[in-house]
Structure formats: C-alpha cells, structure tokens
Amino acid sequence: MIRYVLWRLLQGVITxxxxxxxxxxxxxxxxxxxxxxxxxxxxxxxxxxxxKLGLDKPIVVQYGLYMWNMVQGDFGLxxxxxxxxxxxxxRDHFPxxxxxxxxxxxxxxxxxxxxxxxxxxxxxxxxxxxxILLVILGISVPSFVFATVGQLALVTINxxxxxxxxxxxxxxxxxxxxxxxxxxxxxxxxxxxxLMRTSMLEIVxxxxxxxxxxxxxxxxxxxxxxxLRNAVLPVITVLGPSIAGITTGxxxxxxxxxxxxxxxxxxxxxxxxxxxVIMGTTVFYGAFLVLMVILVDILYAVVDPxxxxx
Amino acid sequence: xSDTLIPSSPPAKPFKEEVSRGSxxxxxxxxxxxxxxxxxxxxxxxxxxxxxxxxxxSTSAVDYATNTITLTLSSEPPQLNSTRSTDMVSxxxxxHVMEGLLRFGPDNNLIPGIAESWELDELGGTFRIxxxxxxxxxxxxxxxxxxFAWQTAVNPETASQYAFIxxxxxxxxxxxxxxxxxxxxxxxxxxxxxxxxxxxxATPYFLKLxxxxxxxxINKEFYLSTGGRYGADAEDLIYNGPFRIASxxxxxxxxxxxxxxxxxxxxxxxxxxxxxxILNDANAVLNLFATRKIVFAGLNSENLDRALKNxxxxxxxxxxxxxxxxxxHRPDRLTSNYNLRKALQLVHDPAExxxxxxxxxxxxxxxxxxxxxxRGVHGSFRDEYPGPRFVQDEVKARExxxxxxxxxxxxxxxxxxxxxxxxxxSNKQSEYYQRLYKEKLGIEVKIDKQIFKQRLAKMxxxxxxxVAAGWxxxxxxxxxxxxxxxxxxANNRGRYENPxxxxxxxxxxxxxxxxxxxxxxxxxxxxxxxxVAILVQYERGSVYVSDSRVKGVSRRAVGTDPDYTxxxxxxxxxx
Numbered sequence: 001m002i003r004y005v006l007w008r009l010l011q012g013v014i015t016x017x018x019x020x021x022x023x024x025x026x027x028x029x030x031x032x033x034x035x036x037x038x039x040x041x042x043x044x045x046x047x048x049x050x051x052k053l054g055l056d057k058p059i060v061v062q063y064g065l066y067m068w069n070m071v072q073g074d075f076g077l078x079x080x081x082x083x084x085x086x087x088x089x090x091r092d093h094f095p096x097x098x099x100x101x102x103x104x105x106x107x108x109x110x111x112x113x114x115x116x117x118x119x120x121x122x123x124x125x126x127x128x129x130x131x132i133l134l135v136i137l138g139i140s141v142p143s144f145v146f147a148t149v150g151q152l153a154l155v156t157i158n159x160x161x162x163x164x165x166x167x168x169x170x171x172x173x174x175x176x177x178x179x180x181x182x183x184x185x186x187x188x189x190x191x192x193x194x195l196m197r198t199s200m201l202e203i204v205x206x207x208x209x210x211x212x213x214x215x216x217x218x219x220x221x222x223x224x225x226x227x228l229r230n231a232v233l234p235v236i237t238v239l240g241p242s243i244a245g246i247t248t249g250x251x252x253x254x255x256x257x258x259x260x261x262x263x264x265x266x267x268x269x270x271x272x273x274x275x276x277v278i279m280g281t282t283v284f285y286g287a288f289l290v291l292m293v294i295l296v297d298i299l300y301a302v303v304d305p306x307x308x309x310x
Numbered sequence: 311x312s313d314t315l316i317p318s319s320p321p322a323k324p325f326k327e328e329v330s331r332g333s334x335x336x337x338x339x340x341x342x343x344x345x346x347x348x349x350x351x352x353x354x355x356x357x358x359x360x361x362x363x364x365x366x367x368s369t370s371a372v373d374y375a376t377n378t379i380t381l382t383l384s385s386e387p388p389q390l391n392s393t394r395s396t397d398m399v400s401x402x403x404x405x406h407v408m409e410g411l412l413r414f415g416p417d418n419n420l421i422p423g424i425a426e427s428w429e430l431d432e433l434g435g436t437f438r439i440x441x442x443x444x445x446x447x448x449x450x451x452x453x454x455x456x457x458f459a460w461q462t463a464v465n466p467e468t469a470s471q472y473a474f475i476x477x478x479x480x481x482x483x484x485x486x487x488x489x490x491x492x493x494x495x496x497x498x499x500x501x502x503x504x505x506x507x508x509x510x511x512a513t514p515y516f517l518k519l520x521x522x523x524x525x526x527x528i529n530k531e532f533y534l535s536t537g538g539r540y541g542a543d544a545e546d547l548i549y550n551g552p553f554r555i556a557s558x559x560x561x562x563x564x565x566x567x568x569x570x571x572x573x574x575x576x577x578x579x580x581x582x583x584x585x586x587x588i589l590n591d592a593n594a595v596l597n598l599f600a601t602r603k604i605v606f607a608g609l610n611s612e613n614l615d616r617a618l619k620n621x622x623x624x625x626x627x628x629x630x631x632x633x634x635x636x637x638x639h640r641p642d643r644l645t646s647n648y649n650l651r652k653a654l655q656l657v658h659d660p661a662e663x664x665x666x667x668x669x670x671x672x673x674x675x676x677x678x679x680x681x682x683x684x685r686g687v688h689g690s691f692r693d694e695y696p697g698p699r700f701v702q703d704e705v706k707a708r709e710x711x712x713x714x715x716x717x718x719x720x721x722x723x724x725x726x727x728x729x730x731x732x733x734x735x736s737n738k739q740s741e742y743y744q745r746l747y748k749e750k751l752g753i754e755v756k757i758d759k760q761i762f763k764q765r766l767a768k769m770x771x772x773x774x775x776x777v778a779a780g781w782x783x784x785x786x787x788x789x790x791x792x793x794x795x796x797x798x799x800a801n802n803r804g805r806y807e808n809p810x811x812x813x814x815x816x817x818x819x820x821x822x823x824x825x826x827x828x829x830x831x832x833x834x835x836x837x838x839x840x841x842v843a844i845l846v847q848y849e850r851g852s853v854y855v856s857d858s859r860v861k862g863v864s865r866r867a868v869g870t871d872p873d874y875t876x877x878x879x880x881x882x883x884x885x
Contacts, residue, residue, distance in 0.1 A: 032763035036770065037396060040800030041471050044487045048469035081388050083542030084560065092560050099355055106351060110344035117337055121330075148593060155597045164369075168597045170587055171562060174356040220332025224340075258382075258589035260561035273763045 005298065012290040019286035020070065020279070024063055027278050034079050034273035053079065053275075066279065075280035080272050086280030089265055094284070096171065097254070097261035101247030103177055104185035108242065111189040113235060116196020117228060123201065131193065138190025146183045147256040154179060169258040180257045184250055188242050192235055199231040206230075233304055240296030241289070371605045372859045372879055377581035379605050379860055379879065382598065384590040386561050391541030392526040393463035396471050398782075398871075404523045405870025406566055406583065407549040411437055411456070411505075412520045414869040416862070416876055420521060420786075424451055424550065424573075425505075430517065432822055434480075434496065434508040441503060444571040445529055446549040453499035455527035461485075461492040462533075463524050472524045475784060478513040512820045514827065515787035521869055522785055552578045552875045561588055579862070579878035596855075605857035606872065611670040612734075614853065622855040626672045629852050630867025632681050632791065633780040635743075635845040636804040638772055644726065645775045645804075649714035651842035654776075656707035657750040658700050658845045667742045668735065672851025678835045679781075679791050681849045683867050687824045691788060695832040698839040700846075704750055711751055725754035729774035732759045736778060739847075743776075769803040779803070780850070786868040788831045789818050795834075795843055806843045 035041075035049050050056040054065065069076060075086035115135075119128040154168050166175050203209060204227065212222045250263035262281060269277035301307045371380050387400040392408060395401060411425035425437040443451035460479065463470050464486045477483040480496025496508030509516060519525060528540070529548055536546045544558040552574070553566035564585040568578050586603075589595055592610050599607035600620070609617055609624065617624055637645040637654075644650060660675035674682065678697040686694035715723060726747070730740040740757045747753040755776075760768060769777055781801075783790040793799055796815045797807040814837075817830040838844055856863070861880055864873040 032761070032767045033770075034763065036763055036766040037471060038766075039396065039471050039474075040770070040803075042474075042487070042800070044466055045469050045471065045473060048466050052469055081386060081560075082394065083389065083391065083539060083546075089560075099359065103351070103355065106348055110348065114337065114341050114344060117340075121333055121337060151594060151597050155600050158601050164601070168601050168603065169589060169594055172359060174352050174359075177352075177355065218332060219330035220336045223330065223333035224336045228340075255589075256591050256594045258587040258591075258594060260559070260588065264561070271761050271763070 005294075008294045008297065012287075012294060015290050016283065016287045020067070020283045021063075023279060023282045024066060025059075027273075027275055028059055028062075030273055032273050034275055053077070055275075070279075070283065075283070076276045078276045079274040080269070080277070086276050089277065090262065090280060090284055093260055093262040093265060096259060097247050097250050097263055100177065100181055100184060100250055100253070100259065100261060101243065103181035104246045104250075105188070105239070105243050107182055107185035108188035108192055108246070109235070109239060111185070112192025113196050113232060115189070115193040116235075117200060117231070119193065119197045120200030120204070120227075120231075121223070132197075135190045135193050138186050139194070141187075142252075143183060143187055144252040144256070146186055147180075147253050150179050150183045151256055169256075171257075171259045176257075176259075180253050180259060184246060184253045188246060192238070192242075195238065196231060196235055199234050200227055203227050203230050229303075233300070236296060236300060236303060240292045243292045247285075247288070369603075371599075371602045371857050374879065377579075377879065378584055379580060379582075379857075379874070379877065380584045380586050380603060381606055381874075382587040382589045382595050382604055383564060383585040384588075386588055387564065389541065390547060392523045392528065393459060393468055394470050394472075394541075395523055401523050402870055402872075403555075403564060403566075403585075404526065405551075405873065406553045406875055407547075407551045407555055407569070408523070408526045409443075409551040409572075410520050410522070410525045410527070412517065414521055414864070414866060414873070416864055418864065418866045418869075420517065423521070424527065425520075428517075430507075432509075432512040434506070436500070437505040437507065439503040439505060440573055443550060443573045445532070446554045446569055446571050447532065448571065449529060449531075449548075450502070451527060451529075451550050452502040453505035454502070455529050456505050456525075457495075457497050457499050458530040458533070459526060459528035460497050461495050462528065464495060465492050470524070472522075472784075475519060475522060475524050478509055478511075478516055478519065480508040480510045482510065512822050514820075514822045514824070515785065515789060518786045553583060556582070563588065577876060579876065580874065583874050583877075599855060599857075602857075605860050607855050609853045609855065611668070614670065617855050623858060624671075625854055625856060627852050627854065627865045628672070628674065628681070628683055628867060629782075629850050629871070630681065630683065631780050631782040631850045632676060632679060633778065633847045633850060634676065634679065635847060636769075636777045636779045637806075637842065637844060638775050638777070638804050639806045639843070640772045640804075643772070643775055644718065644723065647714045647718060648842065649710045649717060650723075653707045653710040653714060653751055654747070655700065655842045655845060656703045656710065657746060659702050660700060660847055663739065663742060664848050667738055668848070670851075670853065672853040674849040674851060676846035676848045679794065679838055679844065679846060680788055680831065680835055681783075681791070681867070684788050684791070685786070686788075686828050691828065691831070695828060695835070697832065697835040707751060711753075723753050725756045726775040727758055727773070728755045729758045729760065729765060729768055729777040731765055731778065732761050739778060772803070772805065777803070778847075783868045788828065789815075790868075792818050792831045792834055795838060804844070808837060808841065808843070811837045811843075 035046060047056070054062060066076070075090070078084045078086055078089060115131055119131050122128045151168060154166055157165050158168065166179060170176050209222060209226050212226055250261050251267040253259070254261040254263045265277055266281040266285065269281060383399055385399050387403045388397055389395045389400050390404060392404055395404060409423045411423055412420045413423035415421035424439055424443050426440045428437040429435045439451065439453050445451055460476055462468055464473050464476050464482050466486055466488045473486045481490050481494045484490045485492050485495055498506045500506050527550065532548050533540050539546045541547055544555040547555060549555070549569055550572070552569060552572050554569040555564060556567040557565045566583040568581050569575065572578065587598065592608060593613055595607045596613050596616065598604045637651055639646050664673045664675045677699060680691055682690065682692045684691040715721065728740055728743060730736040744755040744757060747755050758774065768774055769779070781791060781794055793815045795802050795806045796812050811834055814830040814833045818827045821827050859880055859882055860877055862877045864876070865871055866873065
C-alpha cells in the first residue's frame with residue numbers, strides 16, 4: 001500500500017514537471033507580447049520592464065531560474081497585478097474556488113447518485129423519463145446560460161418577495177454560495193446521473209444479483225447492498241477528474257456572481273499573456289488534478305475490496 | 311421445396327418491473343442522509359468563511375445610517391503606485407484617495423488642489439503648497455513629496471509607461487533614457503512649501519497635466535518603508551485625497567472611507583464609498599442594480615431594453631475616446647496607395663455605423679480625430695474649427711479604386727486584412743465593413759479577430775491593412791489627440807508619416823499663442839482627412855443607469871470618472 005502510494009506520488013511529480021515545462025515553452029511562444037499595452041513605450045522603458053521581469057535573459061536560463069524558484073515554492077510576480085506575488089494570488093483566491101468547488105461536487109455527487117438510482121429504480125416510468133429529459137438539458141446547456149438564468153431568477157424572486165431571499169452576487173456567507181454552487185455542479189450532476197443509471201441497470205442483470213434473488217434476499221437489501229454499492233464505483237472513478245474540472249472550471253460562474261476565486265485569474269491570465277499567473281495557476285491546478293486522481297484511486301480500494309493497491 | 315414459415319417470436323412486452331417499495335424507501339433514506347450531509351457541510355463552510363475578511367458587507371445601494379454608497383469596480387485595480395499606474399480603474403480609485411497640485415472641480419474645470427497658488431511663465435514657475443495638507447498618517451504634504459514622486463516616475467528603473475507625461479519638465483526625457491541622473495530633473499523643493507518647476511520648452515498645457523495621476527505626490531519616507539510594496543495593499547499606501555482606502559480585499563472589494571486628514575474635508579459629504587463587488591459582467595451588474603444593491607450600472611446594446619422596460623432613468627455620457635480605422639501606411643501595404651484609401655473614404659459613413667449598426671445611444675458619429683468636448687481658443691474646438699466632413703460618393707469611389715488598381719498594376723485587389731478585437735462590438739463593426747466594401751467597391755475583406763495582446767502585437771509589427779483602433783485622452787488639451795499621428799509617436803501604429811503634419815504638431819507643442827495652436831491643430835485634422843491617414847468612426851459614449859438618491863456625481867472625459875468625491879445622498883424621491 002505505502003509503496004504503491006509512493007510510486008504514484010513519484011509519477012505525479014514527473015507529470016507536474018512535464019506540465020510545467022510544456023506550459024513554460026508553449027506560453028513563451030504564444031503570439032502577443034506580455035509587456036505590450038495600449039500606450040506604446042520607448043525602447044529604454046521596455047528594456048527596463050524586461051529586466052524587472054527577467055525576460056531579458058535567454059529562454060533556457062529563464063526556464064532554469066523559474067524551475068529553481070518553483071521547487072522552492074516561489075511562483076514569482078504577476079505581470080498584470082504588478083505588486084502581487086502569484087503565491088499570494090493562489091493563497092487568497094484558491095480557498096474561495098475550493099469552497100465553491102467542494103459544494104458543487106457534493107451537490108453533483110450526491111445528486112447524481114440519488115437521481116441515477118431513482119431513474120434505474122423507476123426505469124421507463126415517468127420519474128425516469130422526466131429526469132432523463134432534464135439530464136439531457138443539463139449536459140447540453142453550457143454553464144454560462146445556467147449562471148445568467150440563475151441570477152435573473154434570483155432578481156425576480158428577491159423583487160417579488162420584497163426582501164433579499166438570496167443575494168444576487170458577492171461572496172462571504174452561505175447564502176452567497178448556494179446558487180453559484182448549484183449552477184456550477186449542475187452539468188456534472190447531470191452527467192453523473194446518466195452514468196449512475198447505466199451502471200445500475202448493468203448490475204441488475206449481473207450474476208451476483210440473480211444469485212442474491214435466488215437466495216431470497218429481500219429486494220430492498222439487494223438494492224442497497226448489491227446494486228447501489230457496486231454501481232457507485234464508476235461514479236467515483238470520474239469524480240476525481242470532475243473535482244479538478246469543477247474547481248478550475250468556475251471561471252464563468254465566478255465572473256457572473258462576482259466571486260473572488262482563482263478561476264478568473266486562471267482564464268484572464270492567458271488572455272493577458274501574464275506569464276507569472278499562467279505558470280503559477282497551471283502548475284498549481286496540474287498538481288491538484290494529479291493529487292485528486294491519486295486520491296480517487298486510493299478511495300477506490302476502500303470502496304471496492306476487489307481492488308488492491310499494488 | 312416448400313417455404314417453411316419461421317414463426318416469429320411474440321412481440322416483447324414492454325419491460326415494466328414492479329418497483330419495490332422497500333428499495334424506494336431505502337433510496338429515500340439515503341437521500342435524507344445526503345441532504346443532512348449537505349446541510350452540515352454548509353454550516354461548516356459558513357463558520358469558516360464567517361471569520362475571513364472576503365465577505366461582501368454592504369447590504370444596500372444607499373445606506374442612510376452609515377452615509378455610504380455601494381458600487382462595483384470592473385476589475386481589481388492593477389496598480390495603485392501612481393508612478394506606475396496606467397489603467398482607468400486604478401486611475402479612478404487614485405482620483406478619490408490622492409490629490410495632485412491641481413484637481414478637477416465639480417464643473418470639470420481645474421481648481422487648486424494641494425497647490426494653493428502658483429506663478430507660471432513659459433519656461434517654468436513656482437507652486438505654493440498648502441500648509442494644511444496632510445497625509446493620512448498625519449505627516450505634512452510637502453514640496454519634497456512632489457519632487458520624489460516625479461523623480462521616481464521618470465527614473466528608468468521604475469519603467470513607468472506614463473513617464474512620457476513628465477517629459478515637459480526639464481531633463482525628464484533624458485533622465486528616462488538613462489542619460490542623466492534623476493537629481494537633474496527640473497523640479498526642486500525650495501522649502502517645504504515651495505515647489506520650483508523648470509520646463510524643457512514652452513509647454514502651454516502644462517497646468518492641465520498636473521491633475522493627472524503620474525503627477526501625484528508620494529511621501530518618500532513611507533515609500534521606502536514599504537520595502538518595494540508601495541501600493542500593493544491598503545496598508546502599503548498613505549493618502550492625501552478626500553478618501554482613504556479602508557479595506558482592500560483583492561479580487562473582491564475596495565472600501566473607501568472619508569479621509570479626516572484631507573485639507574478640504576468639509577467638502578466631502580459621504581462617509582464611505584464601498585466598491586463591494588468586483589464584477590465585469592454587464593448583466594450581473596445590472597442585476598445588482600435591479601435589486602438596489604448598487605447605485606450605478608453601465609448599459610450595453612443587449613441590456614438597454616431591460617432598462618427601458620423597467621423605466622429606469624437612463625443617462626448618457628461622452629467618455630472622451632475616439633475610435634477610428636487606422637490604415638497601414640507602410641510602403642509594402644496596399645493601403646499605402648492614396649487612391650485606394652480615398653476610395654475607402656468615399657464610402658465611409660460614420661452615421662450609418664453608429665445609428666444602424668452599433669445602435670447604442672450615447673455614441674456619436676465621428677468627424678475628426680478631435681472629439682466634440684475639446685476646448686478651442688474660447689469655446690468648443692469643434693465649433694471654432696469644424697473641419698472637413700465625410701461625403702459619400704460611390705461613383706467617385708469606384709474611379710479612385712480604378713486609379714489605385716492601375717497604379718498598383720493589378721486587375722483585382724487582393725483581400726484587405728482587417729484587424730480587430732474579439733468582442734461583440736468589434737464583431738458587428740468588422741462584419742459591417744466587410745459587407746460595405748464588398749457591396750460598394752467589390753473589395754474583399756478578411757477579418758482577423760485577435761485578443762487584446764495579440765492585436766497589439768500585430769498592430770505594432772504592422773501585420774494589417776486596416777485596424778479598428780481608438781484613443782482615450784490623457785489630459786484636457788487638443789494635443790492629447792493632436793500628436794497621435796506625428797511620425798515620432800510610437801502609438802502611430804499605421805506609421806503615417808507627413809512632415810507637414812509634424813510641423814503643425816511641433817507648433818502646438820510649444821507655441822504659447824492659443825490661436826496659433828488651434829490653427830495648427832485645424833491643419834492636422836485637415837491633413838488627416840485629405841490624405842486619408844485614418845477614417846474616424848465614432849466618439850464613444852456610454853449609457854448608464856444611476857440611483858436618483860445620489861447627487862453631486864461628476865462625469866468627465868478627462869480625469870477621474872465617475873467622480874464621487876463631492877457626491878451626497880438625498881432622501882428618496884416620491885415618484
């Protein structure tokens with residue numbers, strides 16, 4: 001077990017190093033100039049800016065320096081918010097994204113498993129038809145539509161109620177989190193519902209369920225012990241990448257609801273050729289994703305005794 | 311042989327298993343557990359975030375009890391070190407918390423700020439600093455603070471993009487280019503309250519520069535005490551303006567509170583201005599306005615209807631910027647041909663663009679690079695020097711096109727590259743021009759959509775024939791637009807070169823005779839039009855809704871905008 005975890009962690013480190021290297025060189029080859037701004041500057045000022053940000057050195061030297069600093073946990077300075085260290089940006093804004101992401105993933109996971117089980121249980125009856133219709137909607141409608149519609153619904157509700165039922169935008173209390181988390185989790189929830197349904201139906205026709213039935217195990221017990229528990233496995237498998245997807249994919253939701261999360265920095269940095277923030281956020285999220293996948297693999301062994309970590 | 315019919319299997323009955331009540335019950339129990347888990351999680355998160363500072367505190371647009379108004383900022387202020395700031399958000403925030411020698415008054419005229427009086431002649435002068443001006447840490451604002459800030463701004467190590475705005479001061483440019491030490495700057499503190507300024511050459515608009523943020527003072531001792539973090543956080547700044555930053559939660563909010571050390575504090579009516587949201591989604595901002603959480607929201611063509619339906623009071627404001635199609639004059643480009651440019655000009659119709667394509671009230675059809683609000687000798691520059699207008703003439707346009715083809719030795723014109731941004735407004739515009747040139751002249755246009763930095767890179771390298779560009783003013787003088795197409799100006803990205811135009815720009819830069827200056831600028835607009843250096847599109851206006859309970863807000867084309875420094879709250883109007 002420990003050897004397995006260590007081995008996976010080592011693999012993870014190599015993966016993150018690869019992500020960092022690829023990002024570094026791709027980023028430096030992006031069209032556009034990170035130092036260009038609306039006002040053109042004289043060559044002297046440009047030189048000084050380059051010196052300030054270390055862009056005057058050969059690219060290999062820059063890479064070496066960056067890696068050396070990164071190993072020591074220093075991601076450098078932001079190019080756009082010029083006084084802020086990338087470390088500070090991650091420290092200030094990742095917790096916000098993480099809170100939002102955790103809520104969204106819980107909504108998506110719990111909702112997906114329950115709705116999926118429900119549709120399997122009521123297969124081809126009306127609850128199944130209605131939910132699957134909603135699932136198709138949930139998968140195909142992009143999150144910015146949900147975000148905008150969700151916010152507009154809040155405006156209408158608040159105006160009809162005459163007082164603030166839930167805040168329209170902002171951050172800080174549980175009330176601020178509910179709708180954004182729901183919007184963020186909706187797509188994943190729809191996807192998980194479908195996955196859970198398929199997985200449940202597959203298991204209905206498996207040998208062990210038939211055996212259990214033949215043994216005379218009560219239906220409810222077959223449902224919860226044999227069907228549900230086995231059907232959850234594929235859901236857990238995709239949960240890992242989903243966690244990373246949701247925490248990093250919060251850009252749209254954060255933008256619409258005015259949430260000070262890291263997603264905004266992650267996306268805007270690319271548009272602004274902000275090398276510091278692109279590197280910092282990509283490497284950070286890359287490491288986060290790798291870690292999540294490893295965690296899920298370990299969790300897998302806990303849920304399914306057939307899986308051994310070796 | 312006889313055909314044997316294979317009996318078909320009976321049609322499958324639709325599979326409908328009896329739903330076990332027990333299973334459903336079990337599922338319901340799980341659902342309850344799930345819900346419980348969620349509620350517990352929510353409570354925990356509530357506890358965690360309750361202790362963090364990132365919360366949105368303001369509860370309403372206007373708070374009578376605390377005499378506070380609430381607003382949004384479109385982005386985090388990227389740079390509050392005034393020597394290095396470049397953007398509008400930072401400029402707006404700084405305009406509320408800092409003060410230069412002069413500032414803009416309620417009627418948009420320059421009024422004395424930290425300087426209580428001054429004598430200025432062609433090549434310099436002295437400014438008398440108020441003895442009752444203090445920083446928010448209680449130290450006095452002195453002439454040394456201006457000298458320090460200005461030296462820092464031109465110091466090449468600061469690498470300030472706005473260093474050029476200090477070049478009228480003696481040796482400013484040479485210091486910035488590393489030829490002279492910063493101590494050689496023509497600004498000296500004769501004593502704590504007397505600032506002497508020497509100019510490089512006669513600069514008739516020098517006073518108008520002094521309200522700009524790069525000219526704000528900085529307290530040296532405090533600056534050095536921040537260890538290079540000046541302006542990074544609310545604690546890393548001290549303030550000499552009407553407000554001070556009471557809290558700044560990065561990416562979330564900026565709260566300004568009345569600065570009790572400000573010399574003119576009696577004029578500050580509000581106790582606090584809370585930029586409680588950092589939000590740039592126009593619909594989201596309007597949603598906040600609709601629920602009375604903020605006092606101001608900008609409108610765009612998509613959500614204008616909603617404002618109309620709600621019968622909100624819609625206001626217009628000319629924001630000062632001029633937008634134009636910049637033509638590429640580099641010799642290897644098709645657009646370097648005069649007749650081709652002339653053909654494009656003869657089908658150019660800014661009114662159609664503004665009223666039929668963009669359809670947002672507030673924008674004005676462009677006429678000249680000098681916008682309507684600029685001042686001339688006595689009144690408006692536009693009234694005094696109307697300048698040439700665009701006249702549409704398709705027949706003549708085709709004649710010019712034929713001449714152009716002839717000169718270029720072509721049978722058919724290759725497609726023109728139209729470089730533009732990647733936002734909805736740019737899309738509408740570029741598609742309009744694509745259709746216009748195709749229909750009227752048979753010219754193909756290839757649209758090259760690029761995000762901001764990429765577009766800038768292509769503009770700088772000259773990889774375009776036509777680029778949709780714009781310019782916002784830095785100071786309240788014709789020259790802020792007038793020198794844009796001078797051959798030496800790095801912002802002249804189409805590389806337009808005309809010695810005649812350069813000559814007129816030089817006159818406007820140094821002549822102290824207002825009539826001579828304005829006439830020179832009139833020549834500039836004539837040259838730009840006659841030689842088709844650019845095609846002026848429109849003057850940008852903005853439409854917005856604002857809370858009628860807030861009065862005394864100044865909007866202006868140059869300087870802090872919107873300006874809430876003298877705003878105040880009135881009781882609700884009965885409608």
